[in-house]
Amino acid sequence: QADVVPQAPEDPLFGLMAAFRRDTDPKKVDLGIGAYRDDNAKPWVLPVVKMADDRLRNDPNLNHEYLPIAGLADFTAASQKLILGGDSPAIKEKRVTSLQTISGTGAVHLGALFLAKFYKLNTKRTVYFSNPTWPNHFQIFSNVGLPNQTYPYFSKETRGLDFEGMINTLQNADEGSIIVLHACAHNPTGVDPTQEQWKKIAEVVRAKKHFPFFDTAYQGFASGDLARDGWAIRYFLEQDFEMCIAQSYAKNFGLYGERAGCFHFVTSPSPDAQSTVTRVASQLSILQRSEISNPPAYGARIASLVLNDPKLFAQWEEDLRTMSGRIIEMRKALRGKLEELGTPGTWNHITDQIGMFSFTGLSETQVMKLREDSHVYMTKNGRISMAGLNTHNIDYFAKAVDKAVRE
Numbered sequence: 147q148a149d150v151v152p153q154a155p156e157d158p159l160f161g162l163m164a165a166f167r168r169d170t171d172p173k174k175v176d177l178g179i180g181a182y183r184d185d186n187a188k189p190w191v192l193p194v195v196k197m198a199d200d201r202l203r204n205d206p207n208l209n210h211e212y213l214p215i216a217g218l219a220d221f222t223a224a225s226q227k228l229i230l231g232g233d234s235p236a237i238k239e240k241r242v243t244s245l246q247t248i249s250g251t252g253a254v255h256l257g258a259l260f261l262a263k264f265y266k267l268n269t270k271r272t273v274y275f276s277n278p279t280w281p282n283h284f285q286i287f288s289n290v291g292l293p294n295q296t297y298p299y300f301s302k303e304t305r306g307l308d309f310e311g312m313i314n315t316l317q318n319a320d321e322g323s324i325i326v327l328h329a330c331a332h333n334p335t336g337v338d339p340t341q342e343q344w345k346k347i348a349e350v351v352r353a354k355k356h357f358p359f360f361d362t363a364y365q366g367f368a369s370g371d372l373a374r375d376g377w378a379i380r381y382f383l384e385q386d387f388e389m390c391i392a393q394s395y396a397k398n399f400g401l402y403g404e405r406a407g408c409f410h411f412v413t414s415p416s417p418d419a420q421s422t423v424t425r426v427a428s429q430l431s432i433l434q435r436s437e438i439s440n441p442p443a444y445g446a447r448i449a450s451l452v453l454n455d456p457k458l459f460a461q462w463e464e465d466l467r468t469m470s471g472r473i474i475e476m477r478k479a480l481r482g483k484l485e486e487l488g489t490p491g492t493w494n495h496i497t498d499q500i501g502m503f504s505f506t507g508l509s510e511t512q513v514m515k516l517r518e519d520s521h522v523y524m525t526k527n528g529r530i531s532m533a534g535l536n537t538h539n540i541d542y543f544a545k546a547v548d549k550a551v552r553e
């Protein structure tokens with residue numbers, strides 16, 4: 147009987163978005179959900195997406211037939227190249243299988259479901275997330291029945307990486323645990339390991355026979371350079387790990403609502419690799435069919451056009467530089483203004499952190515104060531979406547922070 151169903155809490159992020167929309171104050175500032183905004187605080191359709199969209203709409207052969215279960219083949223093949231590298235031996239040796247998914251969330255879910263079903267020894271594997279992580283990770287992996295733990299990640303003292311804590315926990319975790327790693331532009335902290343630190347992480351993951359699961363939602367968004375933002379995944383590939391990758395095109399194409407994403411399973415080199423991948427692909431196909439039947443077409447068609455056309459691809463790279471460049475400018479401006487105001491504390495972490503978010507270090511009380519007094523909306527953990535700042539509201543925001551910190 148449904149009357150036993152308890153009330154669930156509202157999703158914090160989408161709840162925040164709704165609260166912002168209800169606020170009628172003209173000064174209100176939205177630093178909540180991670181979605182790019184232009185200098186006028188408006189959603190930005192990437193010029194390259196507009197071009198691809200025009201081409202698609204004028205295509206007399208466009209129809210609304212089903213895609214195959216694994217999605218649009220041109221899209222998944224291009225997605226492999228984008229994240230693994232065009233000359234990746236894993237692709238040449240046919241050690242990868244990829245399925246188009248309902249954006250990054252769908253990719254994480256498909257991977258989680260697959261691991262829950264097939265990645266077993268004597269006991270269920272534990273999944274390790276960074277502390278903190280994207281909150282949906284917990285829900286997605288819990289939904290498929292995998293127990294979870296966290297590894298230390300963010301140091302409150304340095305507002306950087308707690309590398310020692312992270313390594314110790316990975317070293318002490320049960321062998322064969324699943325380790326979820328953010329490939330770049332960590333959400334929510336904006337703190338990434340250095341390349342040297344990634345090498346050490348790979349060493350521990352190898353020594354403990356852990357299973358790496360990469361979540362990549364910000365390739366090209368962190369540094370503006372696609373290869374550089376894919377470095378950690380490519381390094382793990384060079385080390386011949388078997389792994390899962392969940393890839394989202396929500397942010398780097400601005401295709402949020404179109405739900406374009408991809409899931410990749412890569413197996414290690416071995417004489418049986420191709421047969422392993424064929425079997426894995428067959429199981430993933432059944433999971434996908436039973437859950438979504440086949441993925442939605444439109445967003446993937448747009449991304450596929452861009453990924454497979456050198457001219458459009460070059461335009462995309464320019465659009466990525468526009469977005470990441472504006473965010474970097476806002477980081478510099480915010481830090482500069484807080485330092486100018488003499489706001490108590492240090493603010494170098496605003497420019498040290500990268501990607502879409504900054505973990506400001508503001509307390510929950512300060513966050514709530516900013517919401518009540520200044521109509522500034524950010525998540526309770528003090529995360530701000532840097533893209534919500536622009537040349538028109540940055541002064542206002544810096545002053546509001548200054549006031550909240552001093553009270």
Ligand code: LMR
Nearest residue numbers: 159178179180181280333
């Ligand atoms: C965010 O963290 O703001 C985004 O990834 C949006 C989401 O789906 O949570």
